[in-house]
Amino acid sequence: MTGLAGFGLIRAWHDPQLAPIRASLLASAIFLVLAIGFGAMTRYSSGIHWGPRFLLPAFPMLIVAAILAVQHAGALPRVAFSLLAIAGIVSSASGVWLLREQTREAQRLAESILAAPAAVLLTTHPLLPQQLAPIWDRKPMLLVREAEAVPRLLRGLEQGGVQEFLAAVPPETSPSTFATGARCRLYARQRGVRIAYLDVDLLTCTIAPAR
Numbered sequence: 017m018t019g020l021a022g023f024g025l026i027r028a029w030h031d032p033q034l035a036p037i038r039a040s041l042l043a044s045a046i047f048l049v050l051a052i053g054f055g056a057m058t059r060y061s062s063g064i065h066w067g068p069r070f071l072l073p074a075f076p077m078l079i080v081a082a083i084l085a086v087q088h089a090g091a092l093p094r095v096a097f098s099l100l101a102i103a104g105i106v107s108s109a110s111g112v113w114l115l116r117e118q119t120r121e122a123q124r125l126a127e128s129i130l131a132a133p134a135a136v137l138l139t140t141h142p143l144l145p146q147q148l149a150p151i152w153d154r155k156p157m158l159l160v161r162e163a164e165a166v167p168r169l170l171r172g173l174e175q176g177g178v179q180e181f182l183a184a185v186p187p188e189t190s191p192s193t194f195a196t197g198a199r200c201r202l203y204a205r206q207r208g209v210r211i212a213y214l215d216v217d218l219l220t221c222t223i224a225p226a227r
Contacts, residue, residue, distance in 0.1 A: 018048070020097060024081030037080070044077035117210040118147070125184075125206045125214055126150040132203060134182035134220055136173065138195075141184055141216060155182075163196075170197045174223050183219040191219050198223050 028034040028041050051071050082100075086093045126148050129137055137157045139145070145157045160166055173181060182203065183194060191200040200221040207215050 018078065020085045020093070020100065021045075021078045021081035022085075023093075024084035027084050028081070034084070037077075040077050041081055044074040044081075048074045048078070114211065117208075118213055121206075121208050121211060121214045122147040123150065125216070128204050128206060128218060129182060129184070130154060132182045132218065132220065134180045136178055136181040137184060138169070138181050138221075139184040139216075140186065144184055144214070144216070147214060166195050167197045170195065170223050178223070180220065180222050183221055184216045185219060187215050187217055189217055189219075191221075194219060195221055 025041055025045060028038055048071065051074065082097065086097045127150075129148070129151055135155060137151070137155050138160060139157065140160055142159065142161070145159060148157065151157070158169065160169060181198075183200065184206075185194055187205070187207075191202055194200050198221040200219040203218040203220040205217055
């Protein structure tokens with residue numbers, strides 16, 4: 017898309033009839049460069065690149081520029097544009113399938129969490145809370161990013177009257193070493209049928225009395 021759009025921009029700058037849309041095309045090109053640069057230089061805290069949704073404002077004019085590139089072109093650019101359109105349809109269909117499977121896996125995990133007797137969920141998975149909308153108003157979720165924070169969190173839970181909690185941790189995490197100050201055991205394993213995005217082990221943990 018960006019390659020064809022580049023040829024479209026060249027045509028727009030050489031065709032006087034396309035002068036009215038040059039400013040919009042230029043603005044989209046500048047936005048695209050800035051968005052790609054921003055995405056290449058920044059990351060989420062979990063190490064995942066910013067998603068392509070940040071490019072959406074530039075897409076309409078990119079499509080216009082790509083059409084300009086093939087409007088009066090020969091067979092080869094038209095074939096390239098057709099292949100690009102087919103690839104876009106396949107990619108979008110794959111994204112819809114992935115989202116559906118992810119939603120199913122998240123629902124299955126949410127049901128396991130709700131079935132557990134513990135009233136509080138603690139997790140080290142940075143993206144897990146946003147996937148568990150079914151339990152947002154039913155079980156508090158606490159995100160722990162550093163092992164050093166666990167003992168302080170446990171003392172806070174204990175002061176709030178919580179003696180037992182559920183932990184969602186990476187697969188094969190040892191229950192005996194996960195939380196200093198708590199006794200944990202394996203409750204359930206979540207393994208994706210189609211995707212591994214939400215693979216976690218669920219541990220039930222009891223806070224040990226402070227000495």
